[in-house]
């Protein structure tokens with residue numbers, strides 16, 4: 001095995017002078033400098049699986065919403081969670097070893113540190129999105145996995161959430177927690193059936209247009225639709241931007257990131273006022289909704305809106321089922337959540353809100369502590385998770401009347417409809433449709449639940465973003481010294497002001513967020529804070 005590892009690593013030498021970091025979303029950069037990283041990730045995946053007694057570990061090759069020439073890779077834990085933080089550090093170290101001998105030495109060090117039996121079985125599931133570089137990078141991972149003697153299941157093209165689903169299914173197969181059949185068909189059958197049951201014969205108003213960012217979500221959605229009830233009985237879906245033949249069109253002028261960042265529909269959109277639309281990102285783990293109102297003004301319904309909609313609906317169902325005393329719902333957000341959304345959840349829905357640092361893993365961990373944890377990043381990344389006790393309560397509860405029975409049945413179907421392993425744009429979009437159908441709401445009614453505070457997100461380029469250190473779920477800076485005080489002064493000058501700055505985990509930049517009572521004040525505040533960040537970053 002040792003020689004095979006050295007050979008595999010030497011076959012994909014690391015470019016000189018580059019430092020790789022396993023960040024918020026794994027390794028992510030230009031695809032042409034990733035070969036060496038992918039081979040080493042193969043080795044780490046095999047080690048991780050062996051450290052967990054041969055449980056299946058996932059490797060997803062994707063760069064999500066990044067441009068077509070980028071790519072990346074993330075590792076998935078046995079139940080579909082993001083990689084454990086300790087192993088993120090090991091992955092970073094492994095990616096930065098200079099050559100085959102150093103990699104081999106480090107491989108053996110990890111094995112001895114974690115008492116990993118290198119002869120034990122290692123099982124790894126791989127999949128990729130539709131980027132042109134994906135096939136080559138898959139070859140690099142395969143070389144690493146083969147050298148480490150891992151058993152490999154290659155699912156070809158999958159959305160990121162589908163890969164997470166496969167990993168969870170494979171690891172729970174045959175147990176009482178069996179999550180589903182580990183195949184694409186199994187995925188479509190599970191979510192398709194749950195959608196039908198959850199609708200309870202109700203129909204969302206009008207059709208839904210889904211923009212697939214010209215990514216892997218397109219063909220997978222087309223497949224999923226075959227498993228949904230016929231459109232005459234349930235939902236009519238129009239699939240747009242599903243061109244995967246031209247990978248250079250991925251995320252270009254379309255997709256969730258384009259819509260959220262530019263606060264407008266993709267230029268190619270042909271929908272009219274009131275038409276309900278949503279956009280997925282390149283690997284289909286993010287979704288945002290939007291529509292044009294009667295005055296033809298673009299209206300965004302982002303992750304905050306999905307969280308509030310879903311939390312209010314699940315709250316209603318829990319109450320109607322007679323379970324309000326035993327099941328508590330909470331919402332988890334990041335500092336990027338609009339202040340109006342936070343206020344709506346706390347004061348109107350009367351639910352608890354937790355705030356965590358950016359990155360799904362933080363939200364997921366916080367949500368795991370709740371009976372029902374609804375977590376969404378404002379950009380549309382999120383899901384709902386149910387604790388083991390809650391699942392048990394809902395499974396065993398005997399309804400006392402037909403009303404309770406109905407609500408209970410909806411709750412059970414929602415549990416199946418919501419991808420418990422990770423945020424899933426396809427499953428989230430169907431969930432939103434179910435809620436709108438039950439509430440008989442149009443997007444306008446959904447939007448009217450509260451009014452977003454005007455806000456602005458800016459990116460500031462600095463020479464060293466690592467000097468920007470934060471506390472209080474990234475809402476306050478502890479370094480550079482004095483900067484937070486200056487920000488506080490600017491915030492105090494505007495009405496309903498809030499602003500914070502933090503180093504991005506995925507880009508070489510500091511992000512500045514600001515919100516205030518009016519658009520002018522929010523923009524002004526963002527600009528002033530960005531200026532302060534720039535000064536502090538250049539001194």
Ligand SMILES: CC(=O)N[C@H]1[C@@H](OP(=O)(O)O)O[C@H](CO)[C@@H](O)[C@@H]1O
Pocket residue numbers: 024025064336358359360377379381503504505506507511
């Ligand atoms: C403000 C923002 O949208 N940040 C994104 C972005 O993280 P940054 O650390 O801000 O670069 O990418 C993450 C991974 O996709 C996502 O989880 C997060 O929400």
Ligand SMILES: [Mg+2]
Pocket residue numbers: 064065281282283284285286
């Ligand atoms: Mg994504």
